[in-house]
Amino acid sequence: xKLIMISIFVLGAMMAPxxxxxDFSLTDTQNETYTFSQLxxxxxxxxDFWASWCKPCLKAMPVMEEMYLxxxxxxxxxxxxxxxxxxxxxxxxxxxxALGISYSILLDVNNDLMKxxxxxxxxxxxxxDNEKKVVYRHEGFAKGDEFKIQEEIEILLxx
Amino acid sequence: xxxxxxxxxxxxxxxxxSKAQFSGTNLTEYQYGALPTQTEDNFQSVYNKLMxxxxxxxxxxxAGGQMYYSPYEDRNYFHPSWLGLNYIQKGWxxxxxxxxETLDRGILLRSYEIPGALLEDQGFRSKxxxxxxxxxxxIRYSKKNVTVKALWGYSLNNLYPPTQARDLRRxxxxxxxxxxxxxxxxxxxxxxxxxxxxxxxxxxxxxxxxGKLTNGLSYYSAYAAYVGGDIQEYSSNDSRAIYGSLNYSLxxxxxxxxxxxxxxxxxxxxxxxxPALIKEHxxxxxxxxxxxxxxxxxxxxxxxxxxxxxxxxxxxxxxTMADNDFGKKFSYRExxxxxxxxxxxxxxxxxxxxxxxxxxxxxxxRISTGFQLDQSIAKKYGTKLEGEYQTFQRFGERVNNVVAxxxxxxxxxxxxxxxxxFSNDVFVTSQSNKAWLGASISHKINSNNSVQxxxxxxxxxxxxxAGICYEVLDFKGVELRYQARF
Numbered sequence: 001x002k003l004i005m006i007s008i009f010v011l012g013a014m015m016a017p018x019x020x021x022x023d024f025s026l027t028d029t030q031n032e033t034y035t036f037s038q039l040x041x042x043x044x045x046x047x048d049f050w051a052s053w054c055k056p057c058l059k060a061m062p063v064m065e066e067m068y069l070x071x072x073x074x075x076x077x078x079x080x081x082x083x084x085x086x087x088x089x090x091x092x093x094x095x096x097x098a099l100g101i102s103y104s105i106l107l108d109v110n111n112d113l114m115k116x117x118x119x120x121x122x123x124x125x126x127x128x129d130n131e132k133k134v135v136y137r138h139e140g141f142a143k144g145d146e147f148k149i150q151e152e153i154e155i156l157l158x159x
Numbered sequence: 160x161x162x163x164x165x166x167x168x169x170x171x172x173x174x175x176x177s178k179a180q181f182s183g184t185n186l187t188e189y190q191y192g193a194l195p196t197q198t199e200d201n202f203q204s205v206y207n208k209l210m211x212x213x214x215x216x217x218x219x220x221x222a223g224g225q226m227y228y229s230p231y232e233d234r235n236y237f238h239p240s241w242l243g244l245n246y247i248q249k250g251w252x253x254x255x256x257x258x259x260e261t262l263d264r265g266i267l268l269r270s271y272e273i274p275g276a277l278l279e280d281q282g283f284r285s286k287x288x289x290x291x292x293x294x295x296x297x298i299r300y301s302k303k304n305v306t307v308k309a310l311w312g313y314s315l316n317n318l319y320p321p322t323q324a325r326d327l328r329r330x331x332x333x334x335x336x337x338x339x340x341x342x343x344x345x346x347x348x349x350x351x352x353x354x355x356x357x358x359x360x361x362x363x364x365x366x367x368x369x370g371k372l373t374n375g376l377s378y379y380s381a382y383a384a385y386v387g388g389d390i391q392e393y394s395s396n397d398s399r400a401i402y403g404s405l406n407y408s409l410x411x412x413x414x415x416x417x418x419x420x421x422x423x424x425x426x427x428x429x430x431x432x433x434p435a436l437i438k439e440h441x442x443x444x445x446x447x448x449x450x451x452x453x454x455x456x457x458x459x460x461x462x463x464x465x466x467x468x469x470x471x472x473x474x475x476x477x478x479t480m481a482d483n484d485f486g487k488k489f490s491y492r493e494x495x496x497x498x499x500x501x502x503x504x505x506x507x508x509x510x511x512x513x514x515x516x517x518x519x520x521x522x523x524x525r526i527s528t529g530f531q532l533d534q535s536i537a538k539k540y541g542t543k544l545e546g547e548y549q550t551f552q553r554f555g556e557r558v559n560n561v562v563a564x565x566x567x568x569x570x571x572x573x574x575x576x577x578x579x580x581f582s583n584d585v586f587v588t589s590q591s592n593k594a595w596l597g598a599s600i601s602h603k604i605n606s607n608n609s610v611q612x613x614x615x616x617x618x619x620x621x622x623x624x625a626g627i628c629y630e631v632l633d634f635k636g637v638e639l640r641y642q643a644r645f
Contacts, residue, residue, distance in 0.1 A: 019182055022217055022247055025301065030371050031346055033301060053439045056571075058499075059507070062470045085627075086265035086434050090404035091463055093377055094413025098465040098473070110261050111272065116219065116245075118184050118212075118644055120274040137606040140571035143507065143535050148570070 019134040021047075024113050026081070026106035029093035036132075039104050041077030044156055045128040049108075049119050051083045052091045057123040060141035061099050067150065068103045074157060078103040083114055083122060125149065127156060183211040185643045188277060188286075192636010195616060201636060204229035206277060206286045210241065219245045221257075225321065227286045234285040238321035241292075252299040257292045260310055262337050263365050266383050266400050266424075267352045268293075269432035270314065273624050275642070278317060279632050285320040289629065291430075294329060304341040310334070316428040330356045331427035345370030348381075354388075354427050361388030363426060365400075375408040383424070398423040400433050400454070411467040421454040432627070436461040438477045438495055439623045443562045443580075444527050444549040445513055447620045448520075450481055450491045451628045458482045459491075471501035489519040507533035522558075525551035529562070541568045558584045572603045580618050587620065611640040 025035040039045070048064050050057035061080070068078045082092050082105055089109055096105050108114055117126065117134070127136035136152050138145065188206045193199045210223035223241040227234065243256035254260075262268040269291075276289040295312020313329035321328070337350040348367035354360065365383035372378065385398035401420040408414070417436045424433060435452035436459050459481035466474045477495040482488060493515040501507050509531040517525060529547035536542065547562040561581040568574045580595040582588060597615025604610065619633040 020180060020214070022214070022219070024247070025250070030344070030377065031341065031369060033306075053441060055441050055499075055509075058473065059471075085271065086261060086269060086432065088439060089264065090379065090406055090415045090417055090434070093406045094408040094415050095465055096413075097375065097408030098411050098413035098467045100411065100467060109264075110259055112259065114274075115259070115272065118182065118210075120184065120642065120644075138571075139603065139606070139609075142541060142568060142571040143505075143533075144538055144541075145571050147538070 019117070020132045021128055021134065022116065024116070026108055026113065028104065028106055029096065034104065034106060036079075039077060039079050039106075040128070040130075041072075042075030043130055044076045044153065046076065046078045046153075047081055047117075047126045047128060048078060049081045049083055049114060049122055049124045049126075051122050052088050052095055053084070054122045056141040058095075058099070059143075060123050060125075060145075061101060063141075063146045065099070065101050065103065067146065067153075070150075071153060076153060076157070080105040081108050081113055082106065083108050083111055085109060085111075127152065129156065129159075180214040181212065182214070183209065183645050185209050185641075185645075186275065186288075187639075187641045189639045190634070190636060192634055192638070195633050195635040196619075202230050204286070208288050217247050221245075225288055227320075231284070234283065234320075234322065236285065236321045240288070240321065250300055250302050252297075254297040257294050258297055258312075259292050260297055260308075262308070262335060262352065263348065263350050263367055263381055263383070264379070264402065264434055265432040266381055266402060266434075267350055267363055267365055267426070267431055268314075268333065268335060269430070271627060273627055276624060276629075278320075278629060280318070280320065281630070281632060283320050283322065285322050287317070287320045289317065289627075291315045291317045293333070295333075306337075306339045308335075308337040310336075314427065314430040318428075331430050332356065333427075333430065339367075343370075350383075352426070354430075356427055359388060359390050361390055361426070362386050377406045379404045385423075400424040402434055404434075412464070413466075414462070414464040417461045418459075420458045421452075422456060424454040435628075437479055437481065437491075438463065438493070440495075440513075442511060442527070442529055442547055444529070444547045444560050445495075445511075446623055448515075448517070448522065448525065448527075448549070449621060449623050449628060450479075450493070450517060450519070451621065452481075453483055456483055456485065458484075468500075471499075471507070473499045475499070483519060490516070491519065492516045505535040507531075521553045523552040525549065539570050542566065543568070553584075553586075556585065558582070560584065574599075574601045576600075578615070578617075582618075587618070607644040609642050611638075613638040613640075 023036050025033055027033050064078055080103060084092055121139050123141050125138040126134050129135045135156060138149060186208045191201060191203045193201045206227045208225040213220045221241060221243045224239040226237040229235060241257045243258055246253045259270040270293055272290040277286050278289040279286045293312035293314050297310035299308045311334045314331045314333055316328055319328045332355040333352060335352040339346050339348040346369050350365040352363045363383060364386045365381055367381040369379040380403040383400040399422055404417040406415045419436050421433055433454055437450050440446045461479045463477045475497045479493040481491040495513045497511040499509045511529055513527040515525040527549040531545045533543045534541060543566040545564040549560040551558055563579045564576055566574055566576040576599045578597045583592050595616045595618045597613060597617055599613040601611040614637045616635040619631045621628055622631045
């Protein structure tokens with residue numbers, strides 16, 4: 001029986017379609033609650049997982065802002081998911097404002113969404129299509145990655 | 160056998176057509192080596208963690224286990240560590256089995272998982288995943304202005320590895336609730352937590368007020384206290400936590416101010432973790448010499464300010480003070496300044512300076528400074544050079560720590576690093592000058608698979624990640640890590 005269960009899981013995983021996102025709800029820095037459905041883009045939604053103590057995340061965020069401004073009229077929205085725990089969450093609001101970020105930032109203090117989407121390192125960027133499928137995943141950030149991400153957005157928009 | 164295969168085929172077809180989804184992650188760490196601080200022979204060990212998820216619409220079921228094998232029987236185990244169910248629906252969030260929950264910024268309860276981190280303890284010398292969860296049930300409901308949470312369960316004490324008995328690892332039974340009501344841009348919160356373990360029964364209550372005062376000004380404040388139970392030496396005034404934060408931003412300037420006053424506020428085996436108000440540094444010398452919060456007796460203040468000077472330029476200043484009074488008063492002070500900037504299109508530069516006094520550890524006039532220089536070469540390649548230096552006086556001895564790292568990268572996929580550290584700290588080495596030398600290669604094979612190899616000697620010591628501080632053991636040998644998502 002155990003063998004059957006394991007086989008189901010392994011074969012199921014192999015047959016599994018792309019990972020899909022559940023309609024999560026989180027609060028922003030002003031304690032307002034938002035759901036994924038409220039914030040998702042018309043065609044694509046980019047979810048950027050970050051934390052205030054993660055240096056590559058902070059390097060990526062101004063690039064994400066540029067990407068947001070460039071693509072928002074094409075039906076692409078960006079949601080920043082902050083993964084700071086209680087120790088550093090109070091730094092999030094002033095940091096976001098100082099970096100001039102205009103896309104939505106939601107707080108995942110419990111890291112529930114992070115675990116739900118199997119995010120194991122920061123920063124992690126996911127692109128979600130309008131069927132709620134995770135169609136692209138990018139971990140880490142180094143200068144030059146923005147070209148690859150933009151290329152991927154453009155390919156996905158033409159599909 | 161045919162019956163079983165038919166059943167399997169039917170189930171797989173059902174899964175496929177019902178659009179249910181299986182997914183999973185796996186982490187494998189193989190080591191050949193030893194603790195250089197112990198007199199032991201090199202040995203091989205393997206740690207593995209497998210998590211499997213089943214998602215159907217709003218339902219998610221998770222099951223997982225971990226194992227550790229080495230030549231030492233008493234350290235080895237195979238443990239089914241996780242089994243959980245989560246259902247979310249229009250404001251409702253139900254969790255059964257193993258789950259994570261944080262109440263009131265961790266003041267009453269903090270559970271967590273540090274992704275990818277493994278815990279190896281000097282005493283047990285077993286290895287297990289670094290997490291602290293609750294086994295039980297939780298329910299949350301939110302609608303417009305109201306959020307209500309209730310939970311019951313047994314919190315994990317991760318000081319004990321899975322080789323130890325469940326009763327020891329989950330000795331704290333908790334029942335808790337939390338209620339928050341929003342009025343305009345303010346929210347009032349009330350929480351309670353009841354603790355049962357073999358030593359005591361205790362009740363804690365917390366009231367909080369949070370909100371936005373103006374466009375750039377927000378705050379959070381909380382007061383928690385022991386309100387009853389059989390801990391004879393406590394009255395509500397003897398066991399309490401006060402925490403407040405004020406956050407302000409104007410244009411490219413941002414600032415956070417935080418205050419703490421904790422007294423006898425370790426709940427159970429340490430199921431809570433009030434905000435530490437100590438900056439968590441990513442620089443090695445600073446991360447290792449951090450002040451670890453002592454909620455039994457600590458008062459303090461932290462101020463952090465950011466100024467965004469341009470797209471790639473951020474100036475950060477942090478001031479931390481923490482006072483511990485154990486008959487004798489110990490005052491920790493730290494001043495940190497960092498500039499992160501770009502020179503032209505291809506060069507990133509980070510500079511930091513830090514000054515601290517840490518009488519609890521005996522560190523006087525601790526000065527730390529360093530840089531990170533990241534140079535892009537062509538479109539896909541880059542190099543990074545990191546240098547850090549720290550010096551301080553401890554009991555009349557001058558201690559010096561040096562870190563030098565050279566990394567070559569290809570995009571954010573492949574990294575090759577040469578890591579060197581030097582120290583004359585008598586607390587970590589019996590030699591007058593000790594060097595730790597190592598090399599690592601990490602490569603993301605694709606978006607679902609990554610591999611990392613380390614060879615050499617790695618310096619241990621205290622480390623903080625995602626707000627949690629723990630002890631990392633030294634290691635000398637070869638380590639291979641493989642992470643997969645499917």
